[in-house]
Amino acid sequence: MMDERSIFSGGKTAAADELEPERYEFRARAVHHFDLQRRDFFKLLGAGVLVACAIKPVAARQEAGGRPSGGVGFSEPPLPQEISAWLHVGENGGVTVYTGKVEIGQNIRTSLAQAVAEELRYPIAKVELVMGDTQLTPYDMGTFGSRTTPTMNLQLRKVAAAARHQIVALAAMKWNVDSQKLKAVSGRVELTGTKRSITYTELLAGQQLTAVIPADDPLIPPAQWTVEGKSIAKVDGRDFVTGKHRYPSDQNLPGMLHGKILRPPSFGATLASVNAASFDLADNVTFVHDGDFAGVAAATPEAATRALNALQAKWNEQPQISNNGLFDYLKSNPIEATGFEGASKYEIGMVDKDLAAADHQLRQTYTVSYIQHAPLEPRAAVAQWSGNMLTVWTGTQRPFAVRTELAQAMHVPEEQVRVQMPDMGSGYGGKHTGECAVEAARLARAANAPVKVVWTREEEFTWAYFRPAGAIDVAGGIQKDGTLTAWEFTNYNSGAAGIRTYYEAPSQRILFQPTRYPLRQGSYRALAATANHFARESFMDELAHAAKMDPLEFRLKNLKDERLRAVFQAAAEKFGWKRQAPAPGHGFGIGGGFEKGGNVATCVEVAVDRESGFVKIMRVVTAFECGAIVNPDNLKNQIIGGNIMGLGGALFEKIEFANGRVLNAKFSKYRVPRFSDVPPIEVVLLDRRDIAPAGAGETPLVGLAPAIGNAIFQATGKRLRSLPMIPNGLNRA
Amino acid sequence: MANIIKLRVNGAVHPVNADPQNSLLSVLRDQLDLTGTKYGCGEAQCGACTVLIDGHPRRSCITPVGAAVGRQITTIEGLEQNGKLNPVQEAFLEEQAMQCGYCTSGMIMAAVAFLKTNPNPTDEEIAHGMEGNICRCGTYPRIVAAVQRAAQKGAQS
Numbered sequence: 003m004m005d006e007r008s009i010f011s012g013g014k015t016a017a018a019d020e021l022e023p024e025r026y027e028f029r030a031r032a033v034h035h036f037d038l039q040r041r042d043f044f045k046l047l048g049a050g051v052l053v054a055c056a057i058k059p060v061a062a063r064q065e066a067g068g069r070p071s072g073g074v075g076f077s078e079p080p081l082p083q084e085i086s087a088w089l090h091v092g093e094n095g096g097v098t099v100y101t102g103k104v105e106i107g108q109n110i111r112t113s114l115a116q117a118v119a120e121e122l123r124y125p126i127a128k129v130e131l132v133m134g135d136t137q138l139t140p141y142d143m144g145t146f147g148s149r150t151t152p153t154m155n156l157q158l159r160k161v162a163a164a165a166r167h168q169i170v171a172l173a174a175m176k177w178n179v180d181s182q183k184l185k186a187v188s189g190r191v192e193l194t195g196t197k198r199s200i201t202y203t204e205l206l207a208g209q210q211l212t213a214v215i216p217a218d219d220p221l222i223p224p225a226q227w228t229v230e231g232k233s234i235a236k237v238d239g240r241d242f243v244t245g246k247h248r249y250p251s252d253q254n255l256p257g258m259l260h261g262k263i264l265r266p267p268s269f270g271a272t273l274a275s276v277n278a279a280s281f282d283l284a285d286n287v288t289f290v291h292d293g294d295f296a297g298v299a300a301a302t303p304e305a306a307t308r309a310l311n312a313l314q315a316k317w318n319e320q321p322q323i324s325n326n327g328l329f330d331y332l333k334s335n336p337i338e339a340t341g342f343e344g345a346s347k348y349e350i351g352m353v354d355k356d357l358a359a360a361d362h363q364l365r366q367t368y369t370v371s372y373i374q375h376a377p378l379e380p381r382a383a384v385a386q387w388s389g390n391m392l393t394v395w396t397g398t399q400r401p402f403a404v405r406t407e408l409a410q411a412m413h414v415p416e417e418q419v420r421v422q423m424p425d426m427g428s429g430y431g432g433k434h435t436g437e438c439a440v441e442a443a444r445l446a447r448a449a450n451a452p453v454k455v456v457w458t459r460e461e462e463f464t465w466a467y468f469r470p471a472g473a474i475d476v477a478g479g480i481q482k483d484g485t486l487t488a489w490e491f492t493n494y495n496s497g498a499a500g501i502r503t504y505y506e507a508p509s510q511r512i513l514f515q516p517t518r519y520p521l522r523q524g525s526y527r528a529l530a531a532t533a534n535h536f537a538r539e540s541f542m543d544e545l546a547h548a549a550k551m552d553p554l555e556f557r558l559k560n561l562k563d564e565r566l567r568a569v570f571q572a573a574a575e576k577f578g579w580k581r582q583a584p585a586p587g588h589g590f591g592i593g594g595g596f597e598k599g600g601n602v603a604t605c606v607e608v609a610v611d612r613e614s615g616f617v618k619i620m621r622v623v624t625a626f627e628c629g630a631i632v633n634p635d636n637l638k639n640q641i642i643g644g645n646i647m648g649l650g651g652a653l654f655e656k657i658e659f660a661n662g663r664v665l666n667a668k669f670s671k672y673r674v675p676r677f678s679d680v681p682p683i684e685v686v687l688l689d690r691r692d693i694a695p696a697g698a699g700e701t702p703l704v705g706l707a708p709a710i711g712n713a714i715f716q717a718t719g720k721r722l723r724s725l726p727m728i729p730n731g732l733n734r735a
Numbered sequence: 736m737a738n739i740i741k742l743r744v745n746g747a748v749h750p751v752n753a754d755p756q757n758s759l760l761s762v763l764r765d766q767l768d769l770t771g772t773k774y775g776c777g778e779a780q781c782g783a784c785t786v787l788i789d790g791h792p793r794r795s796c797i798t799p800v801g802a803a804v805g806r807q808i809t810t811i812e813g814l815e816q817n818g819k820l821n822p823v824q825e826a827f828l829e830e831q832a833m834q835c836g837y838c839t840s841g842m843i844m845a846a847v848a849f850l851k852t853n854p855n856p857t858d859e860e861i862a863h864g865m866e867g868n869i870c871r872c873g874t875y876p877r878i879v880a881a882v883q884r885a886a887q888k889g890a891q892s
């Protein structure tokens with residue numbers, strides 16, 4: 003039986019740690035118990051205080067060890083094995099934070115450092131984050147789904163607060179005063195009402211304290227934040243403008259070789275034979291043929307490419323479907339299974355009856371194409387074996403999952419694999435897997451030398467996974483006064499994120515139907531929330547026109563959720579939705595929604611040239627609210643970046659494929675947004691300091707596509723129901 | 736196949752062992768360990784690999800290293816002078832014109848070259864002049880602001 007609550011993440015009731023079904027690339031994870039050896043730790047880091055954040059509830063005696071009351075309890079409790087983050091404040095004044103999260107461009111290295119600096123009451127410049135290193139940091143499922151801010155940010159705040167309490171307790175003991183009389187300020191503890199103060203480092207000299215965070219440690223409320231809530235510059239920004247920062251593809255090791263992989267001519271082809279007779283001897287090529295895998299390694303990328311071109315391979319190919327007919331294929335190939343693999347459904351009321359009884363009834367189909375993440379840094383990995391120990395530097399959003407992948411592929415225990423993730427050239431949900439790491443590791447073992455593999459743009463466009471294409475059928479019924487009475491929504495293949503409607507409708511039938519599909523597919527920034535919002539918010543516009551109502555009024559009439567109403571109203575207000583009518587040839591459109599703890603509404607103005615059909619986006623206004631704002635400048639950066647990325651999928655990005663081959667695997671053939679595509683974008687931030695912060699890397703982009711489509715409709719009377727809406731550039735509406 | 740080529744990069748001469756047909760990008764990255772210059776496409780479409788050759792912006796991914804012999808090559812690593820950032824670098828920091836930062840080197844190199852030809856650009860001219868550089872994170876508006884800011888710095892100095 004399917005379980006509605008655990009499958010739909012779109013509803014407001016969904017728990018934060020549920021996974022959406024369209025994360026096809028995920029597999030069940032191996033739970034890793036991290037062995038934190040207390041003594042090793044202090045040996046490594048020196049004296050100070052160490053605070054760990056336990057995933058599982060901590061036993062009472064351990065809690066006692068973490069409680070600073072009266073300065074007792076600094077015994078040596080065993081640390082829990084399952085922890086999500088830890089922090090060390092050293093006697094030398096350095097603060098080191100360990101988290102399995104990774105930096106992929108969302109600036110969490112900065113925002114997490116801010117969280118720690120805030121709670122610890124410590125200068126942010128002295129806070130260092132060790133991230134995404136499977137040997138040094140605690141297990142983490144991965145950096146995706148806008149979960150860093152709601153989870154890790156909170157955990158680190160708690161950890162840092164606990165460390166501060168420990169330090170304050172030390173001062174209380176030293177001065178023999180009540181810790182209530184003490185105040186932590188910028189790395190010092192002060193005795194209120196006196197001039198007396200002492201630095202953290204003086205207090206920590208020679209100490210080896212450990213603590214596990216107590217669940218009820220009071221945090222600094224957002225209203226009193228001094229570091230959080232501020233726009234802090236990227237902590238290591240200078241390394242990025244000087245070219246000094248080393249991304250995964252920039253790792254170079256002594257004696258390192260360069261690897262190239264023999265790719266099949268089409269998806270799913272199997273290797274019948276491969277002949278490696280004609281290598282240039284001078285190139286000193288390492289050649290590996292292992293099942294369907296064939297690859298070479300040589301001293302330079304050019305020599306490796308020469309060797310690759312010298313391989314003669316025969317492949318067994320299978321006929322495959324192409325772009326043409328894709329949506330019919332998806333709709334006629336449902337996967338009939340139960341559980342996570344199969345359909346999931348939400349139903350209330352009597353949809354068929356209410357649809358039939360409605361004054362207006364409408365039915366439409368929307369489609370979305372396959373698109374690629376195309377992160378500017380393609381997949382890259384450097385693998386090095388020393389004996390049976392494997393170390394891999396690679397760009398991934400899930401270093402621990404890649405470790406599992408490597409261990410399985412190379413038949414070694416996970417303990418012998420270390421994955422390190424240098425801050426990378428982004429991912430957008432596209433780098434959850436470790437295929438490039440496995441390729442480098444396989445070649446490195448054969449070559450007995452470190453090997454680097456960097457995918458070419460064509461490889462990244464072809465052999466990475468894609469955002470799933472999908473078809474969405476929507477039906478709705480409304481009364482004469484615009485009250486929505488029935489809602490039916492079926493998504494084929496694209497996914498379930500954001501599938502539930504936030505509009506009130508007494509009767510609803512909402513279905514996610516997985517199907518057989520032609521391309522390797524997986525997560526993408528905002529997942530299916532983009533497709534589902536496109537269909538829902540375009541359809542709401544169609545219903546509004548059927549009811550002869552203003553699209554904003556129609557939405558508000560059927561919307562109770564206060565937070566969502568607030569962003570719709572804020573966006574409309576800033577945009578001037580009611581104050582002005584569009585000029586001739588221009589159109590206004592609105593779209594918005596809720597996903598992953600964030601509320602967004604976007605207003606767009608387009609201008610369409612009647613003669614040429616050229617569409618120009620004149621301006622965009624996006625209102626966004628995701629609870630308390632952690633870093634307004636960075637939040638704006640994310641919202642604008644998300645909208646610009648969303649512009650590509652809305653207007654022109656589309657993977658063309660036929661017979662198992664991608665036909666436009668290049669930037670010259672696959673158009674991504676560029677400077678001149680960017681309209682003026684205004685952001686309205688709603689700061690809800692009474693609500694815990696949620697992430698913002700994804701949701702801001704879901705309102706854009708429907709807002710553009712709705713604006714084009716208003717300008718031209720033409721309804722565009724497929725993403726991308728204008729695939730051949732902006733000149734054919 | 737010893738094939739020694741002398742390259743003048745960021746003011747210093749480096750002998751490298753490379754086929755003249757090899758791309759300048761791979762020589763910089765793999766032989767000289769100057770990894771600030773990035774690979775993004777290999778077909779002159781994204782600008783991540785932009786370097787200056789005799790002051791002109793060039794796509795190092797499609798530039799044979801042989802064609803750069805005897806010329807002044809400047810990479811992102813060569814912009815900083817005696818610990819002082821180039822005004823464009825400063826402006827990128829001040830505007831926080833990056834997310835993942837992978838496009839940043841190419842953007843800065845393109846901007847340095849662009850401002851030489853147009854020291855007082857409008858925002859539209861900047862967008863037009865930088866059109867060949869892709870930022871997948873969508874930081875374009877900040878990049879325009881950074882180039883504008885650098886232009887103003889240039890005007891003051």
Ligand code: FES
Pocket residue numbers: 773774775776777778779780781782783784785794795796797
């Ligand atoms: S790598 Fe040279 S332009 Fe893209």
Ligand code: FES
Pocket residue numbers: 107378427428833834835836837838839869870871872873874
């Ligand atoms: S900042 Fe990521 S590509 Fe530009």
